[in-house]
Amino acid sequence: MSETQIISYEPATGAELWRGAVGDVDDAVARARAAWPQWAAQPLANRIELLRRFANEVRKVQDDFAALIARETGKPLWESRTEVEAVIAKVEISVRAYAERTGQRKLDSALQGTAALRHKPHGVMAVLGPYNFPAHLPNGHIIPALIAGNAVVLKPSEKTPATGEMLVACFHRAGVPQDVVQFLLGGPEEGKALVAHDGVDGVLFTGSAQVGIAINRKLASNPGKIVALEMGGNNPIVVWNTPLVQDAATLIVQSAFTTAGQRCTAARRLIINSAMYEPVLEEVKRLTDRMIIGAPFDEPQPFMGPVIDSDTADQLTESFLYLISHGGKAIRHMRRPQGDLPFLTPGIIDTTGALDRPDVELFGPLLQVVRVDDFDQAIAEANNTRFGLSASLVGGTPQEYNRLWANIRAGIVNWNRPTNGASSAAPFGGVGLSGNHRPAAFYAADYCAYPVASTEMEQPRASVGVGFS
Numbered sequence: 271m272s273e274t275q276i277i278s279y280e281p282a283t284g285a286e287l288w289r290g291a292v293g294d295v296d297d298a299v300a301r302a303r304a305a306w307p308q309w310a311a312q313p314l315a316n317r318i319e320l321l322r323r324f325a326n327e328v329r330k331v332q333d334d335f336a337a338l339i340a341r342e343t344g345k346p347l348w349e350s351r352t353e354v355e356a357v358i359a360k361v362e363i364s365v366r367a368y369a370e371r372t373g374q375r376k377l378d379s380a381l382q383g384t385a386a387l388r389h390k391p392h393g394v395m396a397v398l399g400p401y402n403f404p405a406h407l408p409n410g411h412i413i414p415a416l417i418a419g420n421a422v423v424l425k426p427s428e429k430t431p432a433t434g435e436m437l438v439a440c441f442h443r444a445g446v447p448q449d450v451v452q453f454l455l456g457g458p459e460e461g462k463a464l465v466a467h468d469g470v471d472g473v474l475f476t477g478s479a480q481v482g483i484a485i486n487r488k489l490a491s492n493p494g495k496i497v498a499l500e501m502g503g504n505n506p507i508v509v510w511n512t513p514l515v516q517d518a519a520t521l522i523v524q525s526a527f528t529t530a531g532q533r534c535t536a537a538r539r540l541i542i543n544s545a546m547y548e549p550v551l552e553e554v555k556r557l558t559d560r561m562i563i564g565a566p567f568d569e570p571q572p573f574m575g576p577v578i579d580s581d582t583a584d585q586l587t588e589s590f591l592y593l594i595s596h597g598g599k600a601i602r603h604m605r606r607p608q609g610d611l612p613f614l615t616p617g618i619i620d621t622t623g624a625l626d627r628p629d630v631e632l633f634g635p636l637l638q639v640v641r642v643d644d645f646d647q648a649i650a651e652a653n654n655t656r657f658g659l660s661a662s663l664v665g666g667t668p669q670e671y672n673r674l675w676a677n678i679r680a681g682i683v684n685w686n687r688p689t690n691g692a693s694s695a696a697p698f699g700g701v702g703l704s705g706n707h708r709p710a711a712f713y714a715a716d717y718c719a720y721p722v723a724s725t726e727m728e729q730p731r732a733s734v735g736v737g738f739s
């Protein structure tokens with residue numbers, strides 16, 4: 271057992287929540303390798319049954335699980351509850367996805383015999399999780415991987431290990447063997463070691479583009495390893511003509527500030543028709559001024575809690591100041607209302623005339639506003655990013671929505687809906703720096719198994735054709 275400890279602190283109070291010793295990567299991978307053939311050889315129905323039991327185990331501890339997520343991430347309790355519900359719902363969605371995307375199929379046979387398409391698991395999958403959805407997002411890889419017959423080593427974010435531990439404990443209580451799904455405590459070093467490990471057949475990563483790119487680079491000479499990268503975004507919300515100003519403002523606030531802006535699909539850039547600017551921004555300001563920002567268990571419940579830690583809060587306030595010092599105009603200042611604790615008020619800044627608008631993901635409650643005069647300019651501005659995760663149009667005509675849909679580069683394109691809150695029953699992924707074309711959620715089944723095409727006859731029967739004397 272390593273001497274190095276990882277400590278998890280509650281963002282809302284600064285108190286220590288949990289600690290544990292860093293795990294042994296070689297040992298975890300060796301145990302997973304030894305365990306997976308037997309897991310893969312089980313009938314699919316047995317694996318599904320165990321995962322349904324997992325859903326029941328999560329149900330039994332639903333309140334405690336939500337409370338732990340709330341404490342460890344700082345998310346309000348109401349929101350943490352929705353995360354636990356998503357964990358439970360993932361099982362049935364993934365059972366359906368496995369059958370639809372990667373089940374077995376008889377194909378039209380050749381002259382004789384049969385032709386079949388089946389899928390096989392890769393082996394040992396490393397799942398690397400982020401802190402913003404510390405249960406739901408790793409689980410979105412783990413369940414499809416287990417259904418397909420892989421073993422899994424989960425290395426959760428070093429900022430939310432307690433949630434990762436609780437998730438894995440639910441699998442074990444359900445009867446999934448200890449070595450088939452493992453919790454490995456660690457930080458970036460353990461993440462790197464897992465990615466590079468010869469005993470790992472696949473890397474299922476959810477996190478920042480910076481780390482995703484490092485993983486891609488590391489594995490560039492190893493094309494045999496399956497790599498799914500779910501990364502961030504610099505997502506646009508385009509507001510065009512609509513008389514429903516309050517609704518538009520609500521959609522903007524929900525898109526930009528839910529989870530204190532710590533969603534990969536959060537709106538980072540509001541691109542707005544100049545004619546709508548005054549009324550919509552007035553309403554956005556009114557709403558953000560009414561927003562309750564507080565600790566996860568406060569009553570009344572807050573809309574948003576703190577960001578994950580003080581370093582993150584410092585970086586976000588620095589980014590806000592950078593934008594101001596480069597020509598941005600503050601609409602609402604980003605403030606830290608509770609001393610050293612990482613609570614932030616939503617920052618809103620008009621960067622229309624800014625000298626520099628770095629195309630980076632600012633993962634927190636910070637919204638940039640850009641005014642435009644025509645719809646082509648709006649689309650061009652929305653596409654003015656290397657990322658391509660989510661985008662929304664608020665208002666506009668069906669024709670304008672069709673134009674935006676056809677021309678925008680993003681994996682999630684919504685109309686009169688927020689940029690976030692994606693459905694687990696749909697594929698979830700982006701283009702550009704947002705992913706590597708291996709979408710998760712409903713399409714996670716695709717990267718958890720590989721297709722094997724076979725033509726088959728019970729006896730060897732063959733006759734020579736053309737070219738023999």
Ligand code: NAD
Pocket residue numbers: 398399400401402403407425426427428456457458459460461462465476477478479481482484485500501502503533534535631633699704710
């Ligand atoms: P992160 O990239 O810092 O860390 C993610 C995981 O990778 C952690 O477990 C971390 O320990 C590990 N890691 C760090 N360096 C590593 C390395 N060099 N090699 C291997 N593993 C390494 O991300 P985060 O800050 O925890 O999460 C926030 C980010 O996640 C945001 O960018 C957000 O947009 C993104 N995210 C994406 C999605 C999606 O589905 N597209 C969903 C949620 C969050």
Ligand code: SIN
Pocket residue numbers: 402403407532533534535689690691692693
């Ligand atoms: C996320 O995974 O960070 C957000 C998912 C969503 O709300 O769309």
